[in-house]
Amino acid sequence: MRYLAxxxxxxxxxxxxxxxxxxxxxxxDLHQDGFHLSLAQSEGDIAAAQGLxxxxxxDELGANGPGVDHNAKRECDRFDAFADHLLLRHRDKxxxxxxxxxxxxxxRAGGFYTQSEFDVSxxxxxxxxxxxxxxxxxxxxxxxxxxVYLLWQGLAEYVRQHxxxxxxxxxxxxxxxxxxxxxxxxxxxxxxxADPELRPKARPLQNMSLIPSEQLDRRSAMVHxxxxxxxxxxxGGKVGEGAFIDHDFDCIDVCMVMDTxxxxxxxxxxxxxxxx
Numbered sequence: 049m050r051y052l053a054x055x056x057x058x059x060x061x062x063x064x065x066x067x068x069x070x071x072x073x074x075x076x077d078l079h080q081d082g083f084h085l086s087l088a089q090s091e092g093d094i095a096a097a098q099g100l101x102x103x104x105x106x107d108e109l110g111a112n113g114p115g116v117d118h119n120a121k122r123e124c125d126r127f128d129a130f131a132d133h134l135l136l137r138h139r140d141k142x143x144x145x146x147x148x149x150x151x152x153x154x155x156r157a158g159g160f161y162t163q164s165e166f167d168v169s170x171x172x173x174x175x176x177x178x179x180x181x182x183x184x185x186x187x188x189x190x191x192x193x194x195x196v197y198l199l200w201q202g203l204a205e206y207v208r209q210h211x212x213x214x215x216x217x218x219x220x221x222x223x224x225x226x227x228x229x230x231x232x233x234x235x236x237x238x239x240x241x242a243d244p245e246l247r248p249k250a251r252p253l254q255n256m257s258l259i260p261s262e263q264l265d266r267r268s269a270m271v272h273x274x275x276x277x278x279x280x281x282x283x284g285g286k287v288g289e290g291a292f293i294d295h296d297f298d299c300i301d302v303c304m305v306m307d308t309x310x311x312x313x314x315x316x317x318x319x320x321x322x323x324x
Contacts, residue, residue: 080194083143085202088133097133097145097183098122104185105297109222113296123183130157134202136186136195143190144199147183148206154180162217165292166248166303174246176213179206181304207308215306216248218292219277220299226291229300230258235269236277236287236302248288248303256291256302280304284311 079085088094101123105111115125130153136144151172154160160180162168171178181203186195207215221229237256241247270278288303 082139083198084137085198086135088135093135094128094133096142098124100142100145101183101185111297127157127161136199143187144195146199146203149180151178165301166250166288168248170246171214179212179215181215181217213308218301219304220301221274222299224293226254231269232272234259234264235266240287242286242305246305250290250292253290254293
């Protein structure tokens with residue numbers, strides 16, 4: 049759930065169409081201004097997604113870990129083979145990716161990626177249809193144009209076609225020093241915790257309540273939230289209990305949870321494609 053920072057700022061400026069009525073793998077076929085959005089259909093498509101992830105997560109942000117293949121210049125993990133991959137191309141070059149995994153796919157994969165950082169058993173026991181969001185990134189040359197918006201439109205259509213109820217996944221603060229993000233983390237803890245019956249919990253847990261509620265400058269803290277997290281909060285998203293220190297990706301992760309029944313309709317409307 050990384051690097052969708054410009055959507056709320058720019059999303060209303062762009063329009064697109066999705067062609068519906070057939071199974072999902074054939075349904076997402078979006079074209080606009082040289083862009084083409086579709087789901088990965090081959091190993092080559094997935095390799096292209098992994099290549100962009102390497103360029104962003106490794107080359108740009110300094111990530112490392114067991115899923116990084118420096119020789120092939122790919123960032124990958126075992127979940128890639130089970131998930132769906134939303135690919136955005138610009139004139140045949142992959143410039144944006146989004147990995148999504150439904151509950152049935154997670155069963156085949158032996159679990160969700162998020163479970164390596166958070167206890168999501170309450171979500172799994174909710175009886176609702178889950179969709180994990182992850183490994184999203186956009187080529188830096190395309191972050192201020194329609195690319196982010198088009199990725200979100202594709203995601204919205206995926207959610208609609210699979211009738212997903214709860215969306216979740218990790219979103220990040222840069223660096224691993226929680227004290228540098230004390231105000232923003234404290235704001236999330238004091239004002240945006242998910243309902244107890246759905247609330248994920250970090251394992252191990254980095255306490256997010258670093259500043260007492262009565263001492264917190266909420267306006268300043270909101271300014272210092274990463275743009276993607278603010279985007280999810282504006283949609284009505286909530287967070288799990290505690291943060292996870294991800295040393296491989298040099299970041300601090302929080303677990304976002306969005307209930308599709310409680311999304312902010314005014315904001316969510318920006319994420320829906322105009323339809324013919």
